[in-house]
Amino acid sequence: MMPCIHCGACVPVCPKGLWPNQLYEALAQGDLARADALGLARCGACRACQDHCPSALPLTARFREGQGQVLRWTEAKARAAEDARQAGERYEAREARLQAAEAEALEAKRQRRAEAQRRAEARRPAKGGTDARRDAQRAALQRAMEKAQAEGREDDLARLTAALTALGDAS
Amino acid sequence: MSRASVPKLMMAVLLATIPAAILRLTQEGPALGLQLLAGPIGALAGEALLRRSAGSLKDGSALLTGWLLALALPASAGAALTTLAGVLAIALGKAPFGGLGRNPFNPAMVGYAALLVLFPLASVDGVSGATPLAAFASREGLTVSEWVEAQPGPWGTGSGLALSLALLAGGAGLVLRRAIPWHAPAGFLLGLLGAAVLTYDGGGSHSAGHPLFHLFSGSALFAAFFIITDPVSGAHTPPGRLAMGALAGALTVFFRSEGPFPDGIAFAVLLANGAGPALDALAEGRRQGHA
Ligand code: SF4
Ligand code: SF4
Numbered sequence: 001m002m003p004c005i006h007c008g009a010c011v012p013v014c015p016k017g018l019w020p021n022q023l024y025e026a027l028a029q030g031d032l033a034r035a036d037a038l039g040l041a042r043c044g045a046c047r048a049c050q051d052h053c054p055s056a057l058p059l060t061a062r063f064r065e066g067q068g069q070v071l072r073w074t075e076a077k078a079r080a081a082e083d084a085r086q087a088g089e090r091y092e093a094r095e096a097r098l099q100a101a102e103a104e105a106l107e108a109k110r111q112r113r114a115e116a117q118r119r120a121e122a123r124r125p126a127k128g129g130t131d132a133r134r135d136a137q138r139a140a141l142q143r144a145m146e147k148a149q150a151e152g153r154e155d156d157l158a159r160l161t162a163a164l165t166a167l168g169d170a171s
Numbered sequence: 172m173s174r175a176s177v178p179k180l181m182m183a184v185l186l187a188t189i190p191a192a193i194l195r196l197t198q199e200g201p202a203l204g205l206q207l208l209a210g211p212i213g214a215l216a217g218e219a220l221l222r223r224s225a226g227s228l229k230d231g232s233a234l235l236t237g238w239l240l241a242l243a244l245p246a247s248a249g250a251a252l253t254t255l256a257g258v259l260a261i262a263l264g265k266a267p268f269g270g271l272g273r274n275p276f277n278p279a280m281v282g283y284a285a286l287l288v289l290f291p292l293a294s295v296d297g298v299s300g301a302t303p304l305a306a307f308a309s310r311e312g313l314t315v316s317e318w319v320e321a322q323p324g325p326w327g328t329g330s331g332l333a334l335s336l337a338l339l340a341g342g343a344g345l346v347l348r349r350a351i352p353w354h355a356p357a358g359f360l361l362g363l364l365g366a367a368v369l370t371y372d373g374g375g376s377h378s379a380g381h382p383l384f385h386l387f388s389g390s391a392l393f394a395a396f397f398i399i400t401d402p403v404s405g406a407h408t409p410p411g412r413l414a415m416g417a418l419a420g421a422l423t424v425f426f427r428s429e430g431p432f433p434d435g436i437a438f439a440v441l442l443a444n445g446a447g448p449a450l451d452a453l454a455e456g457r458r459q460g461h462a
Contacts, residue, residue: 002176002177002230002271002272003270003271003272003273004272005177005180005232005271005272005402005403006272006402006403006407007180007351007402008351008352008402008407008409008412009175009349011352011409012349012352019407019408019409021407022407022408022451022455025407034455037455038455052175053175054175054176054177054179054180055176055177056174056176
């Protein structure tokens with residue numbers, strides 16, 4: 001079988017105004033997008049091109065076959081587009097979910113913080129408790145000082161006096 | 172009508188050049204006859220050495236390539252150089268690309284250009300005296316590898332005109348019988364005419380020549396109907412062929428007046444061939460846009 005010599009004999013005889021030589025080349029290269037763009041779908045398989053081809057190429061059969069290929073290809077393309085669309089939707093839903101969870105966590109944290117603050121406020125009067133502890137310490141120190149004085153432990157007494165002063169200064 | 176075949180198509184094109192070949196033979200003598208045999212012999216030898224498939228000697232394409240090449244060369248090229256050009260046409264222009272149906276450039280013009288590059292002075296002897304094209308193109312002493320040398324007038328009378336008419340008749344016959352598409356010849360002649368009109372300054376000393384001189388020169392008609400029409404090389408869509416032809420025609424005018432070679436047709440055709448795929452892609456894209 002001879003190759004296509006692009007003599008162009010097939011072009012003016014095509015009732016659909018197609019370019020059979022370019023169609024044949026596109027299909028031979030497996031370029032279904034180009035075959036589709038060249039109007040392969042409009043080929044009526046009338047054999048006019050084939051009858052005028054000096055290379056006796058099986059144009060019509062190839063175009064029939066190509067139409068099936070392009071059909072499957074466009075279907076696959078549409079399926080792939082649909083799949084991509086669904087995947088996109090899933091992704092967006094997941095993103096939204098994650099964002100909502102994050103916002104929720106933030107809100108919970110904020111609330112916990114507010115709660116802790118409220119509790120701290122409530123504990124504020126316990127400042128008096130601190131004073132009470134200091135008074136108790138002071139009383140204990142004084143008791144210890146009296147004891148030290150009674151037993152005549154001069155250096156202990158001096159240390160305890162300093163501690164008592166320090167406690168007094170701090171308050 | 173019997174069924175079309177590649178060899179028949181090649182023979183139809185070859186037969187269409189026979190009147191012009193006979194005219195040249197009667198004007199230029201038997202040496203040209205040897206050359207017209209040498210071209211096909213060289214091309215067929217190249218094909219036999221480098222062919223990819225067993226049947227490719229018989230498809231007529233190498234024979235036609237060699238014949239057109241021999242016709243395009245001036246008689247001064249001689250049989251030996253024409254044989255070499257025939258071999259080179261196949262070896263450089265066809266075989267490396269995978270043989271028939273695949274060569275992007277016109278093999279005959281590849282052989283022609285190869286000869287011009289290898290033997291730039293090969294055609295010096297053949298042209299004596301001022302000829303219209305030599306006056307325009309051969310400023311550096313290079314000569315015109317044209318076959319309109321015999322033309323005495325600016326657009327050809329006598330033998331030059333007869334040759335042009337023979338080529339026009341043969342080529343137009345091919346187009347009318349739809350053996351070859353009309354797009355490339357129409358584009359070529361329109362591009363040639365357009366560029367010639369644009370560059371014509373009324374016949375001043377720097378003129379590129381009267382437009383009609385360009386249009387009816389034998390080499391222009393030969394290129395329009397038998398060279399740019401090579402179906403395999405260059406563009407393959409109708410709009411692509413129209414544009415490729417126009418480009419080659421315009422470049423022919425440009426190279427005739429500006430180029431370093433006496434006859435830029437070979438280079439104009441090769442350049443236009445090179446633009447063919449891009450022109451086809453454009454054409455297909457535009458079609459797609461309209462569909
Ligand atoms: S007729 Fe056949 S060889 Fe010629 S261009 Fe059409 S397909 Fe190619
Ligand atoms: S078979 Fe298809 S491409 Fe060929 S001529 Fe008929 S419609 Fe056109």
